[in-house]
Amino acid sequence: MNVTELAAELGVSPSTVSRVLRGNAAKYRISKATVERVEEAAKRHQVTPDPIGSGLQSGRTGMVGLLVPDITNPFFAGLARSLELSFREEGMTVQLGDSAEDPVTEWEVLRQMINRRLDGLVVAPVGRNSPEFVEVVNEAKMPIIMVDRVIPELGFPMVGLDNAEAGRMAVEHLVEMGHREIGFLRGGNDSFTDRERMRGAAEAMGDAKLQMKTEFVSGSGYTRAESFDAALQLLSRPKRPSAIVALSGQGTLGILEAVNELGISIPADLSMVAFDEQPWSAFVSPPLTTISQPVEDLGRIAKDLMWRLINGQPLGKMGEFRKAELRPRNSVRRVDV
Amino acid sequence: MNVTELAAELGVSPSTVSRVLRGNAAKYRISKATVERVEEAAKRHQVTPDPIGSGLQSGRTGMVGLLVPDITNPFFAGLARSLELSFREEGMTVQLGDSAEDPVTEWEVLRQMINRRLDGLVVAPVGRNSPEFVEVVNEAKMPIIMVDRVIPELGFPMVGLDNAEAGRMAVEHLVEMGHREIGFLRGGNDSFTDRERMRGAAEAMGDAKLQMKTEFVSGSGYTRAESFDAALQLLSRPKRPSAIVALSGQGTLGILEAVNELGISIPADLSMVAFDEQPWSAFVSPPLTTISQPVEDLGRIAKDLMWRLINGQPLGKMGEFRKAELRPRNSVRRVDV
DNA sequence: TAGTCTTGCGCAAACGATTGCGCAAGGTAT
DNA sequence: ATACCTTGCGCAATCGTTTGCGCAAGACTA
Numbered sequence: 001m002n003v004t005e006l007a008a009e010l011g012v013s014p015s016t017v018s019r020v021l022r023g024n025a026a027k028y029r030i031s032k033a034t035v036e037r038v039e040e041a042a043k044r045h046q047v048t049p050d051p052i053g054s055g056l057q058s059g060r061t062g063m064v065g066l067l068v069p070d071i072t073n074p075f076f077a078g079l080a081r082s083l084e085l086s087f088r089e090e091g092m093t094v095q096l097g098d099s100a101e102d103p104v105t106e107w108e109v110l111r112q113m114i115n116r117r118l119d120g121l122v123v124a125p126v127g128r129n130s131p132e133f134v135e136v137v138n139e140a141k142m143p144i145i146m147v148d149r150v151i152p153e154l155g156f157p158m159v160g161l162d163n164a165e166a167g168r169m170a171v172e173h174l175v176e177m178g179h180r181e182i183g184f185l186r187g188g189n190d191s192f193t194d195r196e197r198m199r200g201a202a203e204a205m206g207d208a209k210l211q212m213k214t215e216f217v218s219g220s221g222y223t224r225a226e227s228f229d230a231a232l233q234l235l236s237r238p239k240r241p242s243a244i245v246a247l248s249g250q251g252t253l254g255i256l257e258a259v260n261e262l263g264i265s266i267p268a269d270l271s272m273v274a275f276d277e278q279p280w281s282a283f284v285s286p287p288l289t290t291i292s293q294p295v296e297d298l299g300r301i302a303k304d305l306m307w308r309l310i311n312g313q314p315l316g317k318m319g320e321f322r323k324a325e326l327r328p329r330n331s332v333r334r335v336d337v
Numbered sequence: 338m339n340v341t342e343l344a345a346e347l348g349v350s351p352s353t354v355s356r357v358l359r360g361n362a363a364k365y366r367i368s369k370a371t372v373e374r375v376e377e378a379a380k381r382h383q384v385t386p387d388p389i390g391s392g393l394q395s396g397r398t399g400m401v402g403l404l405v406p407d408i409t410n411p412f413f414a415g416l417a418r419s420l421e422l423s424f425r426e427e428g429m430t431v432q433l434g435d436s437a438e439d440p441v442t443e444w445e446v447l448r449q450m451i452n453r454r455l456d457g458l459v460v461a462p463v464g465r466n467s468p469e470f471v472e473v474v475n476e477a478k479m480p481i482i483m484v485d486r487v488i489p490e491l492g493f494p495m496v497g498l499d500n501a502e503a504g505r506m507a508v509e510h511l512v513e514m515g516h517r518e519i520g521f522l523r524g525g526n527d528s529f530t531d532r533e534r535m536r537g538a539a540e541a542m543g544d545a546k547l548q549m550k551t552e553f554v555s556g557s558g559y560t561r562a563e564s565f566d567a568a569l570q571l572l573s574r575p576k577r578p579s580a581i582v583a584l585s586g587q588g589t590l591g592i593l594e595a596v597n598e599l600g601i602s603i604p605a606d607l608s609m610v611a612f613d614e615q616p617w618s619a620f621v622s623p624p625l626t627t628i629s630q631p632v633e634d635l636g637r638i639a640k641d642l643m644w645r646l647i648n649g650q651p652l653g654k655m656g657e658f659r660k661a662e663l664r665p666r667n668s669v670r671r672v673d674v
Numbered sequence: 675t676a677g678t679c680t681t682g683c684g685c686a687a688a689c690g691a692t693t694g695c696g697c698a699a700g701g702t703a704t
Numbered sequence: 705a706t707a708c709c710t711t712g713c714g715c716a717a718t719c720g721t722t723t724g725c726g727c728a729a730g731a732c733t734a
Binding site: 048050051052053055056061062063066070071072074077078080081084085088091093094095096097098100109112113115116117224253256257259260278279280282283284285286287 | 385387388389390392393398399400403407408409411414415417418421422425428430431432433434435437446449450452453454561590593594596597615616617619620621622623624
């Protein structure tokens with residue numbers, strides 16, 4: 001049963017039913033009696049305005065797109081969960097897109113989402129600022145916000161981690177534990193996120209009067225295979241750092257895999273601070289010292305920003321960057337200074 | 338620019354443009370010259386039929402709903418990824434719903450999805466067959482298939498693991514390695530999936546002339562906290578099994594947490610076979626012996642089934658259950674018999 | 675008693691695409 | 705020259721909802 005049929009049954013016009021169900025009864029001066037009749041009948045027949053008909057008229061679909069580089073990455077899964085819940089509370093639904101860390105797929109998915117006339121796009125980009133990416137997001141006539149691997153140059157509202165601070169925290173912790181030779185496994189070299197983490201790390205190194213040695217820094221993409229290769233390369237040199245920072249979740253896996261391959265023991269031979277807290281971080285051997293992101297907050301903030309954009313409300317600020325949290329466990333060994 | 342405007346620019350009717358863009362040019366005898374003109378102009382202006390207008394007319398939304406109990410569970414994330422990719426290849430998109438392992442939330446999300454007039458629903462239920470669940474899925478006037486925690490009584494097409502076989506594999510492996518006292522951490526006691534895994538395990542125990550001791554079987558829900566409690570209870574008894582099978586992914590985490598808490602060492606004090614291969618399974622200490630599900634296959638099969646249902650094609654069979662794979666690593670110790 | 679307000683709600687035109695039916699123009703057959 | 709067929713495409717209704725405008729009826733004022 002749809003709105004029109006319900007109206008016929010009640011002997012009122014579809015307009016009236018629509019206004020009642022949309023909560024505009026007062027605005028159109030529908031009498032209390034009529035409102036109640038309509039509401040009762042709507043409940044009884046489980047009638048709710050068809051989103052398609054409604055969308056055609058209003059231009060709203062009640063859906064937002066969420067584009068992530070990899071939904072199997074627990075960070076993005078957590079973000080998806082938080083966003084889905086937050087938007088559901090507003091009666092909106094989330095369309096999932098997964099670009100598989102591939103820029104070309106990313107454009108394609110974005111185009112599909114744009115064609116679908118979603119109300120807005122929450123994009124966690126692969127991280128590279130290509131001309132094609134810029135073109136496709138700029139021609140989208142809908143609100144867009146960026147999360148996690150933001151690209152500030154594009155001028156979209158952003159939600160993410162205070163990455164420089166997070167990088168700094170990792171290094172400061174290692175320095176406190178007596179480490180002086182610190183290595184870094186970068187993730188997705190071209191991304192703003194990675195550059196910021198490195199910037200913070202470099203500052204902390206400087207503050208501690210330590211040198212960041214290029215042979216102790218290894219770049220890689222964000223995929224698991226790339227991370228493994230980079231970690232292998234960094235750790236199989238004759239001279240190794242005494243500690244390493246995995247600057248991404250996949251990087252953590254890459255280091256664990258390489259360490260396994262090379263027979264290196266953590267933390268006896270190598271200390272490690274790992275980005276991204278995961279469900280298993282605390283229960284593996286050794287329990288991992290991690291940098292944890294407030295992923296639920298990020299989802300809620302992203303939803304709030306998007307909600308304002310959709311409803312034409314002013315944004316307080318163009319972005320929000322939350323602090324990370326260091327969780328010290330046993331993958332960092334205290335060494336003598 | 339939409340279809341109507343493009344038609345105006347070309348001096349043809351919207352009908353003609355629609356027929357060309359929908360690939361129905363031949364059926365309506367549109368001349369080759371006109372087809373080419375339309376196609377060229379559509380490409381030039383990037384015109385594609387508006388899914389809302391089209392949906393209103395055709396009744397199709399080009400979207401399927403995916404409802405999972407927990408997108409942060411890597412198994413469901415993998416399923417989501419596989420499904421998203423498979424459906425995208427058909428030009429369809431996936432709406433994500435996360436019930437957070439809560440039956441009530443599950444009904445609500447289902448209702449929302451049904452109201453949205455999606456083309457179909459891929460449901461990984463929380464696993465409990467409640468009257469409310471039955472009511473809501475039965476009143477849905479759209480194709481539904483169940484994945485993973487299927488509920489066979491409801492008669493929907495199903496895709497999942499051959500769970501009995503998987504349970505059997507776990508036990509047979511432990512028996513081969515000399516274990517005779519085997520414990521089980523069940524996951525979501527009421528689910529068909531869990532019962533099947535236990536059934537297979539029990540059969541294998543019987544075949545090996547071993548007794549399944551009730552004090553070595555601990556039930557729990559599917560959440561992490563429940564799994565931890567159950568594992569703690571099972572493992573803190575004075576007499577412990579020499580090996581344990583975690584019958585769910587969260588159960589694996591629960592056991593690892595409990596073992597950590599109790600100071601039990603794997604595999605020295607306790608051997609373990611863990612359900613659900615995860616990215617980190619091979620790189621933790623000790624590398625975990627796992628039962629791996631072919632999650633990508635499951636996604637593709639689910640999409641195929643759904644595709645047939647949507648297009649009114651006959652289903653070969655009402656369900657497909659794939660074999661699991663045992664990945665022997667170092668969490669199972671060989672013991673003397 | 676006529677004019678003005680207020681209350682309560684319907685009319686009809688969108689929104690954008692799809693599709694059965696049929697018309698017109700040109701060709702072919704008789 | 706008439707009848708019939710083929711080719712090519714447009715007409716108009718339809719899907720379900722929303723919303724500006726205005727109508728009708730009763731209440732109130734002068």
